[in-house]
Amino acid sequence: MAKPRALIIGGSVGGLFAANMFRSIGWDADVFERNAEELTGRGAGISTHPQLHDVTRRLGIPFDDSMGIRVNRVVFLDKTGRAYDRRDTVRLMSSWGRVFRSLRDRVPDATYHLGKSLVRVKQDAGSVTAIFADGSRERGDLLIGADGGRSTVRELFLPDLQPDYAGYVAWRAKLDERDIPEPIRAELIANYIYCLPPGELFLAYPVPGTNNETQPGQRAYNIVWYRPTTPEQLADFCTDASGKCHGTSIAPPLLRPDVIAWSKVQARALVAPQVAEIFERDPRPFFQAIFDLISPQIVFGRVALLGDAAFLVRPHPGAGTTKCAMDAECLADAINEQGIEMGLALYQRRQGAFGAGLVRQGRGDGSYLTDQLKPREQRRNKDVSWAVNDLMRDHDNRTAQVNRIQAESKRA
Ligand SMILES: Cc1cc2nc3c(=O)[nH]c(=O)nc-3n(C[C@H](O)[C@H](O)[C@H](O)COP(=O)(O)OP(=O)(O)OC[C@H]3O[C@@H](n4cnc5c(N)ncnc54)[C@H](O)[C@@H]3O)c2cc1C
Numbered sequence: 001m002a003k004p005r006a007l008i009i010g011g012s013v014g015g016l017f018a019a020n021m022f023r024s025i026g027w028d029a030d031v032f033e034r035n036a037e038e039l040t041g042r043g044a045g046i047s048t049h050p051q052l053h054d055v056t057r058r059l060g061i062p063f064d065d066s067m068g069i070r071v072n073r074v075v076f077l078d079k080t081g082r083a084y085d086r087r088d089t090v091r092l093m094s095s096w097g098r099v100f101r102s103l104r105d106r107v108p109d110a111t112y113h114l115g116k117s118l119v120r121v122k123q124d125a126g127s128v129t130a131i132f133a134d135g136s137r138e139r140g141d142l143l144i145g146a147d148g149g150r151s152t153v154r155e156l157f158l159p160d161l162q163p164d165y166a167g168y169v170a171w172r173a174k175l176d177e178r179d180i181p182e183p184i185r186a187e188l189i190a191n192y193i194y195c196l197p198p199g200e201l202f203l204a205y206p207v208p209g210t211n212n213e214t215q216p217g218q219r220a221y222n223i224v225w226y227r228p229t230t231p232e233q234l235a236d237f238c239t240d241a242s243g244k245c246h247g248t249s250i251a252p253p254l255l256r257p258d259v260i261a262w263s264k265v266q267a268r269a270l271v272a273p274q275v276a277e278i279f280e281r282d283p284r285p286f287f288q289a290i291f292d293l294i295s296p297q298i299v300f301g302r303v304a305l306l307g308d309a310a311f312l313v314r315p316h317p318g319a320g321t322t323k324c325a326m327d328a329e330c331l332a333d334a335i336n337e338q339g340i341e342m343g344l345a346l347y348q349r350r351q352g353a354f355g356a357g358l359v360r361q362g363r364g365d366g367s368y369l370t371d372q373l374k375p376r377e378q379r380r381n382k383d384v385s386w387a388v389n390d391l392m393r394d395h396d397n398r399t400a401q402v403n404r405i406q407a408e409s410k411r412a
Contacts, residue, residue, distance in 0.1 A: 003026060003027055003028045004027050004028070004140075004141040004142070004340075005027065005028040005029070005030070005139075005140040005141055005142075006018065006019075006022045006027050006028070006029040006030070006140060006141070006142045006143075006144055007030055007032065007128065007130045007138050007139075007140040007142070007143045007144070008022075008029055008030065008031045008032065008143075008144045008146055009032050009118045009130065009143065009144065009145050009146060009147045009152070009153055010031075010032075010033065010034075010145070010146035010147035010148060010151075010307075010309065011031045011032070011033025011035070011039060011112060011114070012033075012039060012100065012146070012148065012307075013096065013099055013100055013103065013307070013321050013324050014146035014148075014306050014307025014308065014309070014324035014327070014328070015031050015033070015144070015146035015147075015307075016031070016100065016103035016104055016107060017055065017103060017306075017307075017324045017325045017327075017328035017329075018144045018146055018306055018327075018328040018331065018332075019031050019103075019107050019111070019112075020059045020103055020106055020107065020328075021055075021059070021328040021329055021331070021332035022332050023107075024058075024059060024332070025332050025333075025335075025336040027141075027332075028111070029107075029111065030111045030112075030113065030138065030140070031107065031111065031112045031113065032113050032116035032118060032130065032132065032138070033112070033113065033114050033115075033116060034115075034116065034117040034118075034147070035114060035115070036114055036115040037114065038114065039100065040097065044095060044096040044097075044172065044222075045093055045094070045095050045096075045174070045205060045207035045220075045222035045224070046093070046094050046095060046096055046099070046207075046318065046320075046321050047091065047092075047093060047094075047318025047319070047398065048063075048067075048068060048092050048093070048094050048318075048321070048322065049318070049319055049322040049398070049399050049402050050399060051322050051325060051326050051402065051406070052099075052321060052322040052325045053067075053092075055325035055326065055328070055329050056099075056102065056103075056325065058329070059103070059106065060106070061102045061103070061106070065214060066212075066214055067092070067094050067098055067099075067102070067208075067214075068092040068093050068094035068095075068098065068207070068208060068214065069092070069093050069094075069205075069206040069207060069208065069214055069219055070090075070091070070092055070093075071089065071091045071092075071093055071190075071191065071192045071205055071206065072088060072089060072090065072190075073086060073087070073088060073089060073190065073191050073192065074086070074087045074088075074089045074191070074192045074193075074194065074392065074395065075191045075192070075193050075194070076193075076194045076195075076196070076388055077193055077194070077195050077271075077272035077274065077275065078195075078272065079195075079197070079270065079271065079272060080272070080273075081272040081273045081274050082272075085388050087392050089192060089395065089396060091192060091205070093192075093205050093206060093207050093222075094207070094208065095207045095208045095212065095220075095222075096321070097208070097212055098208045098212040099321055101212055115134075116132050116134070116136070117132055117133040117134075117152075118130055118131070118132055118133075118147065118152050118153065119131055119132060119133050119152065120156065121143060121153065121156055121303060123143075123301050123302050123303065127139050127140065127141060127302070128140055128141070128142065128143045128301070128302040128303060130143055141302065141340065142302050142303075142304065142335070142340060143302060143303045143304075144303075144304050144305075144306050144331070145303060145304070145305045145306065145309045145310075146305075146306045146307050146309055146324070147309050148307070148308045148309055149163055149291060149293065149308040149309070149312040150163070151305065151308075151309035153303065153305060153309060154295060154305055154309050154310075157297070157300045157303065158295065158296070158297065161293065161295065161296075162293070163291035163292065163293040163312050164291060164292055164293065165231065165234075165248065165289060165290075165291055166289075166290040166291060166292060166314055166363075166366055166369070166370050167228055167229070167230075167290075167369065167370040167372070167373045168226050168227055168228045168229055168289075168290055168366070168369040168370065168372070169226070169227055169229045169234065169237070169287040169288060169289045169290060170224050170225065170226050170227075170287060170288050170290060170315065171223070171224075171225040171227060171263055171279075171285055171286070171287045172222070172223060172224055172225070172285060172286055172287065172288065173222075173223040173225075173278060173279045173282035173285035174207070174220050174221065174222045174223065174282060175220060175221050175278045175281050175282055176209060176210065176218075176220050177189055177206075177209065177216075177217060177218060177219045177220060177221065178217060178218070179281060180221060180277075180278065180281075181277065184274045184277065187274065188204070188206075188221055188274060188275070188278070189206050189216075189219060189221060190206075191205075192204075192205040193205070193272075193274075193275060194391065195270075195271040195272050195275060196385055196386050196391075197270040197271060198385055199228055199369075199372040199385075200225070200226060200227050200228070200270070200369075200372075201225075201226040201368075201369060201386065202223070202224075202225045202226075202270075202271050202275065203223070203224045203225070204221060204222065204223045204224075204275045204278065205221070205222055206219050206220070206221055206222070207219065207220050207221070207222040208220065221278055223275065223278060223279055223282075223285075224315070225267075225271075225279070226290070226366075226369050227266075228369055228370075228372035228373050229289070230373060234248060234289055236259075237250065237255070237259050237287065238250040239256070240254040240255075240256060241254075241256050241257075248289050248291075249288065249289060252284055252286035253284075255284075255286060255287075260284070260285060263279075263285055263287075264279060264280045264285070267279040267280060268280065290314055290315065290366065291312055292311075292312050292313060292314050292359050292362060292363060293311065293312040293359070294311060294355070294356050294359050295310055295311060295352075295355070297348070297352075298310045298311075298347070298348055298351065298352050298355070299344045299345070299347060299348040302340065302344075304331055304344060304347060306324065306327040306328060306331065306351075307320070307323065307324040307327060308320060308324075310327065310351065310355050311323070311355030311356065311358065311359050312359070313355075313358045313359050313361075313362045314359075314362030314363060314365065314366045315362070316361075316362050316365035316366055316394075317358060317361050317362055317365065317398055317401060317402060318398055319358060319398070319402050322402065323354070323355065323358060326351070326354065326406070327347075327351050327354075327355075330346075330347055330350055330351050331343070331344075331347045331351070334346040334347050334350075335347075349412050350409050350410060350412060351409070352409075352412070353408065353409035353412035354405055354406060354409035357405035357408060357409060358402070358405055361401055361405060365394060367380055367381065368381045368386065
């Protein structure tokens with residue numbers, strides 16, 4: 001008998017978790033990625049949670065020290081570079097590229113199709129058909145929309161639903177360990193560092209190197225700097241040197257030199273000189289505007305949304321990749337155990353509740369940043385700076401938060 005077939009739209013971490021999970025339950029799974037070229041490390045460091053470790057292990061990928069860098073200490077630096085607080089912590093910091101590579105290596109090339117941009121979906125009682133921009137069509141038993149925060153699949157079914165801008169952006173920069181000046185290298189690479197300029201949040205931590213290395217000497221240091229940014233400022237940042245505005249995001253190579261230069265001047269003025277140095281030395285820092293979105297529905301007949309396509313979570317819980325893994329596991333297990341129709345209903349209930357819970361968590365965590373653009377009397381958080389104890393409570397409770405939201409979703 002022919003195996004059932006999953007059509008997976010989007011070839012990033014969400015699509016790859018889905019492909020690996022469905023292959024593991026005996027399905028055929030084909031991935032269709034819009035980009036014409038193989039996706040490569042997007043330079044982004046990511047926090048990880050035990051659920052991510054468990055799903056990758058279940059897929060036969062050991063989540064060992066080669067997957068990330070262990071960090072045991074948090075250090076708060078003031079503007080002069082002085083450490084004014086130190087705390088113990090337990091974190092495993094990985095990178096998008098490291099997780100992507102380990103999943104991609106397990107998917108046969110013949111089933112991973114580049115340059116395939118989904119434009120339409122048709123379905124009947126027994127099958128679903130994906131229609132691509134090049135006119136080609138593919139038929140399967142299930143279509144999984146893992147096509148990210150601006151999901152085409154979601155837009156086809158929920159055309160009026162748009163992500164909400166949170167009022168701030170994350171500037172990101174990264175430097176190879178070997179390029180960090182010697183006097184500050186040891187201090188930085190061992191630590192998770194916070195700087196707290198008024199109204200902003202600056203984090204820096206070690207991540208795997210450019211080719212996913214985790215050995216000393218070959219790692220990298222990663223910066224995520226949340227900065228309140230008005231919609232007008234954002235439009236300016238997203239306008240390239242020819243005057244074309246690209247909406248609410250811009251490809252890093254198109255970022256104007258004057259915007260990059262300004263961001264480096266800001267780093268020098270606002271954060272500890274050690275980490276400002278890292279930011280300044282990255283030839284191409286870039287930013288991502290922060291959005292979130294709750295989908296009222298994530299299953300439409302034989303179509304399911306997964307990962308950022310289903311729920312776009314602000315980055316603070318550090319769980320976007322973990323959610324991709326959990327969505328894929330829940331979807332595959334539910335269908336394997338209960339068949340397509342009942343399995344999809346269970347997926348809607350569980351991961352619908354989980355995704356919404358995670359979005360609410362992220363909104364709460366980022367409300368301080370969102371508030372900065374409001375008049376002071378309308379702010380929920382009146383203070384102009386974070387309290388170290390509050391930050392550390394959240395920092396250390398991330399996994400407990402994900403566990404709690406997962407437990408609540410299982411009762412849904
Ligand atoms: C600043 C920041 C920090 C973050 N930090 C963390 C962290 O610490 N830990 C963590 O776990 N997560 C973190 N995340 C979130 C994490 O990066 C995302 O949740 C994750 O990448 C989502 O994966 P995805 O596969 O769902 O979507 P994406 O990675 O967005 O991939 C979607 C894919 O679909 C493709 N596609 C789009 N449209 C089509 C179409 N029509 N046809 C075919 N293909 C299409 C795209 O080209 C893309 O490759 C962070 C995010 C940000 C912005």
